[in-house]
Amino acid sequence: MPKASITFQDIGVTITVPAGTRLIEVSEKVGAGIVYGCREGECCTCLTRIVSGHEHLAAPSVLEQQVLRDNLAPRRHRLACQAQVLGGCLVVQPA
Amino acid sequence: MTAAATPDGAVPVAPRVHWIGALDPDLRRFDIILRSANGTSYNAYAVRGSQGVAIIDTVKSGFSETFFRRLESIASYDEITTVVLNHLEPDHSGALPELLRRARRATLLVSPQARLMLQGLFDPADLAGRVAFVGSGDHADLGDRQLQFLNTPYLHWPDTQCTWLAAEGILFSADFLGCHYCDSRLFNDAVGDFRFSFDYYYRHIMRPFGSYVRDALDLIEALPLRVVAPAHGPILRRDPHEYVARYRALAARTVYGAATKTLAVFYVSAYGATRRMAEAVVAGAESASTAASEVRISLHDLEGGEAAAFVDLIEEAAALVFGSPTINGDAVKPVWDLLSSLTVVDLKGKLGAAFGSYGWSGEAVPMIEERLRRLKLRVPLPGVRARLAPTGDDFAACHDLGREIALHLLGRPTPRTLDLAQIS
Numbered sequence: 001m002p003k004a005s006i007t008f009q010d011i012g013v014t015i016t017v018p019a020g021t022r023l024i025e026v027s028e029k030v031g032a033g034i035v036y037g038c039r040e041g042e043c044c045t046c047l048t049r050i051v052s053g054h055e056h057l058a059a060p061s062v063l064e065q066q067v068l069r070d071n072l073a074p075r076r077h078r079l080a081c082q083a084q085v086l087g088g089c090l091v092v093q094p095a
Numbered sequence: 096m097t098a099a100a101t102p103d104g105a106v107p108v109a110p111r112v113h114w115i116g117a118l119d120p121d122l123r124r125f126d127i128i129l130r131s132a133n134g135t136s137y138n139a140y141a142v143r144g145s146q147g148v149a150i151i152d153t154v155k156s157g158f159s160e161t162f163f164r165r166l167e168s169i170a171s172y173d174e175i176t177t178v179v180l181n182h183l184e185p186d187h188s189g190a191l192p193e194l195l196r197r198a199r200r201a202t203l204l205v206s207p208q209a210r211l212m213l214q215g216l217f218d219p220a221d222l223a224g225r226v227a228f229v230g231s232g233d234h235a236d237l238g239d240r241q242l243q244f245l246n247t248p249y250l251h252w253p254d255t256q257c258t259w260l261a262a263e264g265i266l267f268s269a270d271f272l273g274c275h276y277c278d279s280r281l282f283n284d285a286v287g288d289f290r291f292s293f294d295y296y297y298r299h300i301m302r303p304f305g306s307y308v309r310d311a312l313d314l315i316e317a318l319p320l321r322v323v324a325p326a327h328g329p330i331l332r333r334d335p336h337e338y339v340a341r342y343r344a345l346a347a348r349t350v351y352g353a354a355t356k357t358l359a360v361f362y363v364s365a366y367g368a369t370r371r372m373a374e375a376v377v378a379g380a381e382s383a384s385t386a387a388s389e390v391r392i393s394l395h396d397l398e399g400g401e402a403a404a405f406v407d408l409i410e411e412a413a414a415l416v417f418g419s420p421t422i423n424g425d426a427v428k429p430v431w432d433l434l435s436s437l438t439v440v441d442l443k444g445k446l447g448a449a450f451g452s453y454g455w456s457g458e459a460v461p462m463i464e465e466r467l468r469r470l471k472l473r474v475p476l477p478g479v480r481a482r483l484a485p486t487g488d489d490f491a492a493c494h495d496l497g498r499e500i501a502l503h504l505l506g507r508p509t510p511r512t513l514d515l516a517q518i519s
Contacts, residue, residue: 011475012508031474
């Protein structure tokens with residue numbers, strides 16, 4: 001199975017995950033500071049800054065794009081509950 | 096001094112600006128979490144321009160009749176072009192559906208963060224084609240005067256915004272700078288002494304959103320304020336800047352300065368095992384902090400203190416570590432009492448960890464860790480559990496836990512590489 005590597009900069013942890021994993025699933029397990037509320041892509045609590053490797057995430061859905069716009073999210077930010085890792089190496093930070 | 100609000104009358108706030116809200120003097124508890132010795136008011140306002148009337152906020156649904164009577168005393172529904180909801184909490188949006196039914200020309204202006212809340216609170220048929228989303232830089236044109244909007248989220252709802260009438264120097268501030276204090280004399284220079292209520296409201300409603308408060312104050316302090324018109328409590332027309340300054344003081348980040356980070360270790364111990372583990376955590380943290388000023392480390396026996404004082408301490412701490420024995424499969428009550436008292440402070444991003452001794456099952460540590468995660472703390476380090484009398488290895492693990500937490504606070508965490516398959 002294809003793998004990806006995610007570094008959670010706020011806690012100094014790098015973790016190998018299967019491709020297709022959502023950021024929030026990993027963040028929760030390693031205890032990083034990316035917190036969540038609804039886990040359905042609506043509340044924007046899990047807004048995450050993609051420090052590098054943005055291209056390794058699946059494109060945002062229409063709903064995610066709308067929520068990012070409504071919450072004035074800066075560029076290179078995604079919802080951790082929606083963003084799926086496709087491969088490669090990412091570095092992320094809580095927004 | 097402006098006359099007190101009559102049962103039906105609108106009250107002038109400034110030229111062509113009226114208070115049209117409702118008084119609720121008998122309210123004694125609000126939203127479960129707040130008490131009020133003086134009731135509250137649901138403040139709504141009407142602003143007239145040369146080409147239309149704007150209504151800013153409405154009232155709780157049970158007070159709609161009073162609201163509409165006051166509105167009708169100064170405007171007709173066909174004059175209303177704009178309805179602004181500075182946030183959608185039901186005590187301010189209760190009369191909205193009926194207002195939109197009566198004011199057929201009006202467009203509802205809300206912040207973009209209100210989009211999903213509108214769907215959850217109202218019948219889409221009432222809103223179809225009638226909503227526009229506004230933010231900082233946008234304005235509503237009333238002809239010879241304009242309303243401008245300030246994006247001020249999380250004060251205290253995600254969709255909160257403030258509305259600025261530059262022509263009169265009036266800031267319609269939603270719940271920000273408000274309080275639950277009902278007095279029919281309405282204005283801060285006419286009502287009784289409400290300072291206690293103003294501070295109480297801040298500490299219970301705004302305090303968890305301190306960083307958002309500071310961001311909003313940055314916007315508001317730059318305005319030439321003549322009046323602050325909040326959605327609850329007295330209208331602040333005398334020295335409004337003093338109330339803004341009071342919020343600035345209440346939202347101040349720390350008394351020690353941001354350079355000093357605090358690690359607070361809390362414990363409860365039946366026979367001394369968890370206490371000795373706590374001391375090892377502290378010793379480990381001290382070993383990583385090369386200067387006392389880098390990390391301020393403190394140890395607290397939860398059985399010896401009041402939760403309220405610990406809440407203040409926790410608000411300023413960067414890391415919180417809890418030690419609890421396991422009794423009957425649970426952490427002990429003083430720990431839960433404290434962990435259920437923290438909704439009034441901002442915990443997001445603080446570091447958390449847990450440890451404790453147990454007899455045979457040891458549920459306390461993972462239960463505390465789970466609670467800390469749900470309170471939005473980072474919990475990156477596995478807790479330490481010691482069966483019965485802690486061994487040298489157990490104390491070493493506690494020492495390592497304390498040391499690693501301190502290193503996190505110092506920005507020097509030991510890098511770790513994991514595989515998801517190993518921790519799932």
